[in-house]
Amino acid sequence: MMGADGVAQVARTIAVINNKGGVGKTTASKALCEGMAERGLNVLLIDMDAQANITTWMKAETAPDALTVFNLLEKPKMPLSDCVQFMDGCDIIAGDIAMKDLDSVLSQGLGRELRLKRALEPAMDVYDYIVIDCPPSLGLATLNALVAADDVIIVTEPSMFSINGFGNVYDLVESIKVDYAFNPDLKIDGILLNKYSRDEVASRAADEQLPAIAELGNTKLYAARPMKHKAIEDAANNKEPLFGFRPNDAAVAEFRKFVDEYLGGE
Numbered sequence: 001m002m003g004a005d006g007v008a009q010v011a012r013t014i015a016v017i018n019n020k021g022g023v024g025k026t027t028a029s030k031a032l033c034e035g036m037a038e039r040g041l042n043v044l045l046i047d048m049d050a051q052a053n054i055t056t057w058m059k060a061e062t063a064p065d066a067l068t069v070f071n072l073l074e075k076p077k078m079p080l081s082d083c084v085q086f087m088d089g090c091d092i093i094a095g096d097i098a099m100k101d102l103d104s105v106l107s108q109g110l111g112r113e114l115r116l117k118r119a120l121e122p123a124m125d126v127y128d129y130i131v132i133d134c135p136p137s138l139g140l141a142t143l144n145a146l147v148a149a150d151d152v153i154i155v156t157e158p159s160m161f162s163i164n165g166f167g168n169v170y171d172l173v174e175s176i177k178v179d180y181a182f183n184p185d186l187k188i189d190g191i192l193l194n195k196y197s198r199d200e201v202a203s204r205a206a207d208e209q210l211p212a213i214a215e216l217g218n219t220k221l222y223a224a225r226p227m228k229h230k231a232i233e234d235a236a237n238n239k240e241p242l243f244g245f246r247p248n249d250a251a252v253a254e255f256r257k258f259v260d261e262y263l264g265g266e
């Protein structure tokens with residue numbers, strides 16, 4: 001793709017991660033894709049999770065009716081374009097239940113940490129952004145996402161159980177950047193505190209502790225803090241676009257603010 005200045009652009013890749021489940025990774029990934037599509041940006045979404053939640057949300061097909069991210073990672077010669085579906089304003093590579101066995105299937109596979117990065121090479125001059133919705137673990141799927149990514153977004157809920165796990169996330173990012181030099185420029189863009197509730201002790205504790213914890217990871221906390229609201233759950237359950245579903249609800253507006261913050265006014 002050509003930028004306004006005639007210079008070839010390269011897709012920016014975002015890994016949305018946390019080893020804790022149910023914190024809002026999929027919701028944040030969906031918000032990013034919708035917000036980017038609204039701006040006319042060309043987006044590829046990759047569902048790395050065996051639960052395939054975002055695939056279901058976007059009404060995309062999975063195996064055996066479509067080729068998925070599992071097929072892409074398993075067979076190094078699989079053409080990327082064969083795995084892409086167009087749904088709901090953006091391109092998606094579907095999740096697949098087979099991803100739950102990725103670690104064992106690829107345990108002896110050559111270049112197993114580099115498979116996604118390599119597979120995405122032909123996408124680099126096609127898309128503006130590539131958003132990777134990761135599973136709730138730090139296994140090979142998340143590792144592949146981190147090797148392919150420019151930016152990491154950590155999503156958390158206020159509970160200390162989620163926040164205490166950041167040490168593992170930071171260690172993994174550091175390993176990928178420095179110890180193994182798979183991806184020296186990898187950066188944690190920020191931490192999104194989701195399911196925030198001013199009235200809860202856990203949210204107030206997170207308010208107090210997260211800025212210092214963010215600093216430990218050389219990153220920042222996004223100012224947007226989507227509160228807990230049923231509209232968010234309902235959008236996913238009804239397979240509706242997040243921003244099209246009761247857009248005036250405060251939590252929906254907050255997810256929009258998060259996308260604005262990530263894009264920095266783009």
Ligand SMILES: Nc1ncnc2c1ncn2[C@@H]1O[C@H](COP(=O)(O)OP(=O)(O)OP(=O)(O)O)[C@@H](O)[C@H]1O
Pocket residue numbers: 020021022023024025026027028049051053134135136194195196226227228229230232233234236251
């Ligand atoms: N701000 C919110 N308010 C209310 N419900 C929310 C909010 N954010 C997410 N949810 C709901 O919480 C559940 C988990 O969210 P989501 O699927 O985005 O998390 P996840 O981190 O991707 O989970 P997993 O680890 O299982 O992939 C979903 O039912 C979602 O609709």
Ligand SMILES: [Mg+2]
Pocket residue numbers: 025026027049053133134135
């Ligand atoms: Mg998810």
